Amino acid sequence: MPGKRASEGVRRGQILQAAFEVASREGIGSLTIRAVAAEAELSHGSVLFHFERKERLVHELLEWLITTTSVLHVSEDIARFPRALDRLHALLQQEMARLSHQPRHTRLFLEFWALGARHESIRARISAELERYRAAFLTIMEELLRAEPTAFPGVTADGLAAVAVSWIHGCAVQAMVDPEHFDVDEYLAAVRGMVGQLA
Amino acid sequence: MPGKRASEGVRRGQILQAAFEVASREGIGSLTIRAVAAEAELSHGSVLFHFERKERLVHELLEWLITTTSVLHVSEDIARFPRALDRLHALLQQEMARLSHQPRHTRLFLEFWALGARHESIRARISAELERYRAAFLTIMEELLRAEPTAFPGVTADGLAAVAVSWIHGCAVQAMVDPEHFDVDEYLAAVRGMVGQLA
DNA sequence: TCATATATTTTACAAGTGGTCAACAACCGG
DNA sequence: CCGGTTGTTGACCACTTGTAAAATATATGA
Numbered sequence: 001m002p003g004k005r006a007s008e009g010v011r012r013g014q015i016l017q018a019a020f021e022v023a024s025r026e027g028i029g030s031l032t033i034r035a036v037a038a039e040a041e042l043s044h045g046s047v048l049f050h051f052e053r054k055e056r057l058v059h060e061l062l063e064w065l066i067t068t069t070s071v072l073h074v075s076e077d078i079a080r081f082p083r084a085l086d087r088l089h090a091l092l093q094q095e096m097a098r099l100s101h102q103p104r105h106t107r108l109f110l111e112f113w114a115l116g117a118r119h120e121s122i123r124a125r126i127s128a129e130l131e132r133y134r135a136a137f138l139t140i141m142e143e144l145l146r147a148e149p150t151a152f153p154g155v156t157a158d159g160l161a162a163v164a165v166s167w168i169h170g171c172a173v174q175a176m177v178d179p180e181h182f183d184v185d186e187y188l189a190a191v192r193g194m195v196g197q198l199a
Numbered sequence: 200m201p202g203k204r205a206s207e208g209v210r211r212g213q214i215l216q217a218a219f220e221v222a223s224r225e226g227i228g229s230l231t232i233r234a235v236a237a238e239a240e241l242s243h244g245s246v247l248f249h250f251e252r253k254e255r256l257v258h259e260l261l262e263w264l265i266t267t268t269s270v271l272h273v274s275e276d277i278a279r280f281p282r283a284l285d286r287l288h289a290l291l292q293q294e295m296a297r298l299s300h301q302p303r304h305t306r307l308f309l310e311f312w313a314l315g316a317r318h319e320s321i322r323a324r325i326s327a328e329l330e331r332y333r334a335a336f337l338t339i340m341e342e343l344l345r346a347e348p349t350a351f352p353g354v355t356a357d358g359l360a361a362v363a364v365s366w367i368h369g370c371a372v373q374a375m376v377d378p379e380h381f382d383v384d385e386y387l388a389a390v391r392g393m394v395g396q397l398a
Numbered sequence: 399t400c401a402t403a404t405a406t407t408t409t410a411c412a413a414g415t416g417g418t419c420a421a422c423a424a425c426c427g428g
Numbered sequence: 429c430c431g432g433t434t435g436t437t438g439a440c441c442a443c444t445t446g447t448a449a450a451a452t453a454t455a456t457g458a
């Protein structure tokens with residue numbers, strides 16, 4: 001016997017939320033139409049009614065994940081810093097904190113990225129997002145080089161941006177591998193001493 | 200009609216190699232008994248004869264991956280450097296180069312790590328391996344702090360080791376996301392300038 | 399040579415998959 | 429009140445999966 005109806009938009013939201021719940025709890029590999037339906041307390045037929053094919057559901061889940069995960073937003077507090085170096089510092093700190101506070105989102109994003117190795121469309125979407133991320137850092141790095149031209153001999157803004165992104169990636173992995181010992185401030189202090197000394 | 204026989208050890212090696220081929224090409228999620236059997240040109244019954252359950256095959260593949268991927272070996276060339284700082288530098292360079300030259304192994308290792316989120320035994324094995332990795336860096340970092348006590352104010356060897364490991368993780372991800380623009384030397388130069396300046 | 403152990407293939411099966419479809423219930427404009 | 433649109437369900441299908449068992453081939457040694 002059919003249950004109560006719900007409007008198109010609402011139902012889709014519920015289903016996507018359920019899909020996120022299942023995928024982050026049991027992995028993308030265990031993301032099945034029926035598991036999502038059970039999580040949303042619907043029949044699997046209903047899920048397929050709103051997302052015609054499973055592929056569609058997976059893609060919309062990725063889209064949901066990208067928009068839900070608030071990435072690299074330069075807040076007013078950060079923009080107020082007069083020195084570009086301080087803005088970069090604050091931004092790195094913010095992103096590290098975000099990743100370590102949204103471990104499920106980050107982990108799922110990494111799983112999507114692994115999936116992208118075999119699915120062209122997913123790879124393209126993730127590449128675009130990472131590029132967007134890199135571009136945001138690039139702007140700051142260009143300001144940085146303009147403000148202090150002598151501080152970074154022989155280093156391009158592109159190179160700096162790439163390092164910043166990979167730096168965030170490393171922190172993301174580390175924060176999930178060993179969340180108890182992940183401390184943002186100690187992290188920055190350690191790397192400051194370490195790499196600043198490399199000959 | 201049954202094919203030619205092979206001795207226990209040889210067959211197991213062939214099957215593990217085939218399993219790696221399948222898993223790195225199509226992902227752990229697509230690693231099925233039958234796919235491995237097809238890759239090894241055997242019947243799926245034969246695969247199950249040598250590895251009783253699929254779980255067993257997956258675990259042995261992880262073990263194979265860990266031993267095959269030559270991780271963090273301090274070669275004689277590196278050990279010859281008199282300064283600990285130079286040894287660290289050479290080691291970082293070596294590990295970055297290794298990761299970017301064994302992308303399939305690294306990618307598969309990351310997939311196993313994601314799988315570890317839901318499988319206790321896999322998580323334990325990977326944690327142990329990462330701990331071993333960290334411990335190897337820790338030794339070098341302790342030497343470093345002993346050799347140059349004033350260079351790293353308020354930073355512990357543990358903190359430095361954690362950063363080194365996460366640094367390698369970041370490079371691993373970056374090398375796979377954007378392999379064309381991944382240059383080890385430029386990378387070190389950029390981070391040297393960037394983080395050395397952070398206030 | 400021939401019985402026995404070992405390796406391999408084949409077949410069988412239950413559970414679960416994505417997807418289709420017909421029946422049915424709720425809503426809404428008339 | 430009616431009729432059509434929109435959700436919802438459950439039965440069903442073809443297929444894949446892991447696993448077990450039977451059937452068959454190969455090696456080995458007495």
